[in-house]
Amino acid sequence: MKKRNLAGLVIAGLMACTIPFAACNGGTAELSYSTGINAEGFYDNELFYRNDLPFQDAPDPGAIYENGYFYTVTTGAPFKCYRTRNFANWEYMGYAFTPSGDAWSYGHYWAPEIIKGKEDGKFYLYYSAGARELPVGAPDADMTERMRLGVAVSDNVYGPYRECRDAEGQTISFDLSRTKEGLNYIGNKPAKIFATIDAHPFYDGDDLYMYFVKQTDRNESGNSLWGMKMKSPTEPDYTTLTKLAEPRHVTPGGDIINTEDENTVNEAPWMVKHTSVNASGESVTKYYLTFSIYGYTDRRYSVCTAVGDSPLGEFTKLDRSHGQPFHGISLDFDHMSGTGHHSLIEADGETFIVYHAHTDREHGSNQRAIAADRVTWVYDAALGYDILHSNGPTYSLQPAPSAASGYKNLAKDATVTATNAENGSSTALLNDGVIAIHSFDDDKEFRFGAKGTEITIEFAEEKTVRAVMVYNSRDNWLAFEKIDSILFEGEGGKYEIKNLAYPEAYYWEDLSQMRPGGAAVAEFKEIKVKKITFKISEKLKKDVSDPDYSGLAVSEIVVLGK
Numbered sequence: 001m002k003k004r005n006l007a008g009l010v011i012a013g014l015m016a017c018t019i020p021f022a023a024c025n026g027g028t029a030e031l032s033y034s035t036g037i038n039a040e041g042f043y044d045n046e047l048f049y050r051n052d053l054p055f056q057d058a059p060d061p062g063a064i065y066e067n068g069y070f071y072t073v074t075t076g077a078p079f080k081c082y083r084t085r086n087f088a089n090w091e092y093m094g095y096a097f098t099p100s101g102d103a104w105s106y107g108h109y110w111a112p113e114i115i116k117g118k119e120d121g122k123f124y125l126y127y128s129a130g131a132r133e134l135p136v137g138a139p140d141a142d143m144t145e146r147m148r149l150g151v152a153v154s155d156n157v158y159g160p161y162r163e164c165r166d167a168e169g170q171t172i173s174f175d176l177s178r179t180k181e182g183l184n185y186i187g188n189k190p191a192k193i194f195a196t197i198d199a200h201p202f203y204d205g206d207d208l209y210m211y212f213v214k215q216t217d218r219n220e221s222g223n224s225l226w227g228m229k230m231k232s233p234t235e236p237d238y239t240t241l242t243k244l245a246e247p248r249h250v251t252p253g254g255d256i257i258n259t260e261d262e263n264t265v266n267e268a269p270w271m272v273k274h275t276s277v278n279a280s281g282e283s284v285t286k287y288y289l290t291f292s293i294y295g296y297t298d299r300r301y302s303v304c305t306a307v308g309d310s311p312l313g314e315f316t317k318l319d320r321s322h323g324q325p326f327h328g329i330s331l332d333f334d335h336m337s338g339t340g341h342h343s344l345i346e347a348d349g350e351t352f353i354v355y356h357a358h359t360d361r362e363h364g365s366n367q368r369a370i371a372a373d374r375v376t377w378v379y380d381a382a383l384g385y386d387i388l389h390s391n392g393p394t395y396s397l398q399p400a401p402s403a404a405s406g407y408k409n410l411a412k413d414a415t416v417t418a419t420n421a422e423n424g425s426s427t428a429l430l431n432d433g434v435i436a437i438h439s440f441d442d443d444k445e446f447r448f449g450a451k452g453t454e455i456t457i458e459f460a461e462e463k464t465v466r467a468v469m470v471y472n473s474r475d476n477w478l479a480f481e482k483i484d485s486i487l488f489e490g491e492g493g494k495y496e497i498k499n500l501a502y503p504e505a506y507y508w509e510d511l512s513q514m515r516p517g518g519a520a521v522a523e524f525k526e527i528k529v530k531k532i533t534f535k536i537s538e539k540l541k542k543d544v545s546d547p548d549y550s551g552l553a554v555s556e557i558v559v560l561g562k
Helices: 180-186 439-444
Strands: 023-025 028-030 062-066 069-074 079-084 090-097 105-116 123-131 147-154 196-204 207-214 224-232 242-245 266-277 283-293 302-308 340-347 350-358 368-380 385-390 415-418 446-448 453-472 482-490 493-501 519-536 552-561
Touching (some): 062 105, 069 090, 069 340, 069 368, 123 196, 147 196, 242 302, 266 340, 266 368, 283 340, 493 519, 519 552
Antiparallel strands (some): 023 028, 415 453, 453 519, 453 552
């Protein structure tokens, strides 16, 4: 049987759904609603976005949130800049950086990232490029062996950026093949090559650090992750150069990884500092070095985590038992491919992973485009601290960033109860912000028996509600076909939606597989609500004989409101 296809659902430039209000039916009013997508295939981008992969040549997105916009710069010569408030409407901002005629660089302009300087408020763009100057002892070095890091500066986040220059007026690059520290690492080898790519700047308080990748060269195969402290935005402290991670090893030179072969690639680093509260109520602060594995042309290109106690480690990689890769596909996914080289961006209390994905969703390709999904923190009892969890990659309607829409997920602060819970499954799973994407997320769904459930979400005080989203199970054997009814109760009366279908686009026609991350959506004019009751009883697969799969599951409920 054929798979469902979303190709006909075109991105909306304006709000496309007109929603009539309720029609009265006795004591309960029947609430008119939209599923977020109208008959012409346009979706309401006031409330939602979808990863339609705009800009068909936008690899290695480096993102920053500034003045209400997500600004993104991408690989290319020159670097291009795009911005969006909601991940649905994108604006091309032009060229962020064009190299000058006397630049140290010559080609291969890759992986730009931007950070705002803490002392001067200027914006610094870091990038990798091939140098005109050859490495020591390598007169035949190709461009990949000449890669260095460069830095440019601008008063505006979107540019134009100009190369930073030293006291002699020369454009600045960071060339580790000519430093004592780099040469010590290179050792007695025929060519002194320390090619570097994928610059990532990170502030720990007022201290600036630089993370990057040592590129594969003739002397060494495999990309490895490195870091060093910066004296200023333009001057590294090379004495702090530290190897942080290498392919197939839990720690540099340590135990061999036996769950992921990583395909000799550890690249595209990003650093996050986060404080957890452990089971004893103590604060635990960790540094999370996130990075991509397998290589950008591989469908499995995905994002993993290593954890340390300081900005330069030592870092220990997490494995599959701790939800790794935390962002990426399973090989049977048909909706996304090659979802790596990321940025982790916070806006209005929400965190998003901005990444690139192959434009050929099923087979992969060199062509890449920008995508985004939410990430959240999940407590890992075995580790005693939080770890990152991605609610993606998705190709389905997702709530627009609350900073853009003005609507937050109110369910997180509500009291949730449910009937007919299966095997002690907790209702806390319904409003924890976590959507099950992979098989290792199976314990993150609320499961209930074959007779169905009645889920109640109740607020301490009346709220203004605009939409609800009920996320299905990632497992086709546990998925629901529809929501039997949704009852809204408030001081202004009662409103009901009946038989809200789960979109057919999110599962295969033969019911053999689900596209994870999809939700049944109902949006409507604002109503005042204190309690919402969901009744669910209909399975998508009705011929289930295995008693372990006789019930159903819901991954998450989102209530968009104020």
